[in-house]
Amino acid sequence: MAKVLMKGNEAIGAAAIKAGCKYFFGYPITPQNEVPEYMARELPKVGGVFVQAESEVAAINMVYGAAGCGARVMTSSSSPGIALKQEGISYIAGAELPCVIVNIMRGGPGLGSIQPAQSDYYQSTRGGGNGDYYHPVYAPASIQETVDLMQEAFDVADKYRTPVMVLGDGMIGQMMEPVEFFEREPLKVEKPWATNGTKGKRKPNIINSLFIDPQVLEEHNHHLEEKFALMKKNEVRVETFNTEEAEVVCVAYGTTARIVKNAIEICKKDGIEVGLIRPITLWPFPEAAFEEVSEKTKAYLTVEMSLGQMIDDVKISVEGKRPVEFYGRCGGMIPTPKGVAEKIKSILGRA
């Protein structure tokens, strides 16, 4: 299939439909509006359903209902909208239902701005809603990767009966790049737990996250914990670059990682070797990528479009073996390759 030039948000919609998504429930919020607009236009053509909900809260609960019926279902939103969806995401995790949630991040807190940011890292990777839960979070760095990971997101959701988040920033949503859609069969997973009417052939199925007996809830929590452990073992995705030769190893995800790659080029011209660890899954975090530290590496540098949130996971992973520095822009400001390069040089005392 030939490459087509697509806006990130529209590519997300197209990839979801290719992955077998038939149901989309959402509410408009900038900078992700082209996702629901695309779904409203395209889903009816494939026998799917788009509903514009009255709120993000309703949208995620529509997702919960449809997911309980075993459907491939998705919603998308941006930071403040995701905050509203957290209640529902917690219920979906508790009831063990598969769905995909796209968050095209903007600056915050509160209404913040509509410019790209990465300040929902905590919100996305720490459950966000109430209770002990995690879900996979994919952080693509290009529109092609976004498209590829959408299918992965739906498959992983079905495989583990879990909500999965695809986390981009406003840049991923709004920019255009050539993309190619690779044909890949969606993972087929039996869903005997789904509520499709008993047909008089089985006992009623119940979709639920209420376990009033504390002992039973603890058992359920441990069951979920086992699932989280399995995802940590099997679903980590990471790209590493030049980590063996690097004097400084940068850690960055999504759009920021691309900016860092340009900073690495600038440093190379000045004779400084810089590496990159790019987590593709923010949860599970690629801790193993930090296990082997090169003798040459003097420090890690976490670069984020936030005041520094992923830096906590980096510090946990580095385990104090090297200093962990931070460079970030926030509020919708985007780091420049030059700014990152200068920070790297200052860490090495060569500014």
Place this chain on the structure above:
Amino acid sequence: MDVVFQKTKGLTDKPFSYCPGCTHGIIHRLVAECLEELNLLDEVIGVAPVGCSVFAYDFFNCDMHEAAHGRAPAVATGIKRVHPDHPVFTYQGDGDLASIGTAEIVHVAHRGEKITTIFVNNAIYGMTGGQMAPTTLVGQKATTAPYGRDAALCGNPIRMSEMLATIDGAVFVERVAVNTPANIRKAKKAIKKAFEVQLQGLGFGIVEVLSTCPTNWGLTPVESLNWLEKNMIPYYPLGNFKSPKEEV
């Protein structure tokens, strides 16, 4: 020997978790009987709320979802859009439907979502221990209205049926009570009609059922039935607010 009366297949064998004298049990039974009589049990998907009827998923003998506070209509929307040919219902209390979930119920009606809602109004928050509901009557005492509900402070009790009946997508709206055998019979008729309207694909249907809460009202079961009749029915008049026009 002829069987003249037996337990409905619409309910499981699980004992109800409701307080003595609470009319949730009667309402559950009416809904279950309607589902059985309409032969819907094999197809129907129900949604339970948060509140006293939170365990409804254990009592109805059909596929069920448990929803978050107030969100049952949104959950039901997701279910109905996946299964347009399956009957879908929500069972909700007044805190759930008339307070935290007001947006969801208004918009499920607004969209004309083809679901049936059983709305149990007992003028108080039951499970959380007797706090004021939007439906609590003026002067009625609740733990968060210890001097009695003051309309100047918290408004008058909300009449959901009257409000929902103004929405185009709501095609069947009726208020009933379960305080007397005659009213119970009328309630069942309304519930059945609401499901039939759904089966005809006409739009959203809701039956508001005036119910009792002896525990939190601080009354005996019999006193509660009398209190409902004397206090609730005058403010929440029984009757049909909206019905599809009969085909000629």
